[in-house]
Amino acid sequence: MLTPFEAANGCRRLVAFAILLQALELSFVAPRLARGALFPLPPLQQGVRGLLVGGGFAALLLLQGAVALLLALSAWAPVVPVLAFVTLLVGTRFDGNFNGGSDRMTLVVLSGLTIELAAPWWPAARLVGLGWIAVQLTLSYFVAGVAKLREPTWRNGSALGAILKSGHYVVPPSVRQLPDIVVGALGFVTLGFELTFPLVFIVAHTAPAFFALALGFHLVNFLVLGLNRFFWAWLAAWPALLCFTG
């Protein structure tokens, strides 16, 4: 559906936009991180402490935002490794992981786009880089589905309800009040979507439908669980997959 050139450009602009939002978010909470000694630095990283505390961290976030904005506007490939380096440096502030899966998907996209930079010397590099992103995107749905299928609570339809009531997420009251049978059905819909996802490569012309389902899935995850970073990080990976589907 997309040429490799179009897919790479799309991934670059979208991942840059996702990182720009992430830098803005961290800028908002940086004063809280400073005030309460929240998220202490691991001892191994004291060498770069100056960059990860106080004004140094604020400057690093500003740099990350500026580089992300440049890439979002220009899609200029050589900016990718710079953004990847700065993003990794910001990640060390949180021992590599501030927001779990969305951090990892952001780095998957950045690493694939960095591999793609070798295209002038290695003609297959662009397809290898985009392929890496597409495979990880597929695994992110399919492995999650298989892992759920192994759990009895997902097979009997009670898992999603338990997660919504766990207190781990701020779930809107209207969702908490949904009947168990509806929540159970939504759990099976989630399982079905994740487990059938590899069909996007096998059955022709299903990519638009899976893309629409994925957008809806991530939007619901934001509305119900607050996972906004996942929406943008996963969206940034999609152009790579659309390069390999008919």
Next chain:
Amino acid sequence: MPTSLIPAWRFFASSAPRARLFFRMRSGEGWSPWLEPPPPPARRFWNLFINPYENLWLARAARIEEFASDLGELAQQHEARPQTLASYAWVESLVRAELALTSSPSRQFQFGVAVDEDAPTWISPALQGMAQAEDDAHSV
């Protein structure tokens, strides 16, 4: 850090009860009731773009979960020194951050963790809140 960068993609596989963090402060009459860190502000649609306080809350919840998991492992090994855990330091600093938002951050405090309970089943020793100068020195 390297292992934390490798995607596992096992989202929501477990629906087991999640750990909750509690803390309390000593006042003239004794300990206050157990408190929980407040949830983030109500979500709005524009939070699809920028959702800083909820993401901070989720990051903290993940650390609490990690600490509860470490406590469970210690219990299985019949070890009783959670203070040596890296996750203990994370959670202690998290509670200190909450105390810093109160009117008396230098008071003595305790924190506790509960899984599927409404009161902590594990409780820390009494700890001294930070004086202002010490607070500045520990700020990161």
